[in-house]
Amino acid sequence: MNTTEIITTVVLGVIVGLLGGWQGQAGAIYILTGLMALELVSDQRTAAGTALLYTSVPVSLGAVYEYYKTGDVHWEAAAILIPCVFIASIFGAKLNKITHKKVTLFSVGVSTLVVSGYFFYKGYNTKW
Secondary structure, eight states: OOHHHHHHHHHHHHHHHHHHHHHTSOOHHHHHHHHHHTTOSSSHHHHHHHHHHHHHSOTTHHHHHHHHHTTOOOHHHHHHHHHHHHHHHHHHHHHHHHSOHHHHHHHHHHHHHHHHHHHHHHHHTSOO
């Protein structure tokens, strides 16, 4: 990586860290999109592998601690989700190998659109 790519990656990481802690998500969708949009990686598969590696490290433990202090962590749900996501992610990675990259890119777009629609709906219907 050259100096510009390193600085761009640092800025991406800081932005994703702030958004992830604020929004309560690990930020993999932002990492995936940022790596591709900023042309820090060559393709979606490399972005996916990099985003998955990034989320395998306990990068969000600081944010978890802040939510824990206010009683906003559902430990039982997390204990169920962790092994389920771990196992399913193996199959998802295998699926990525056999799926055309165009289909994969569209699937990310559709998934993000559906999730965005849900949060716009929830935000719109939440009282001040």
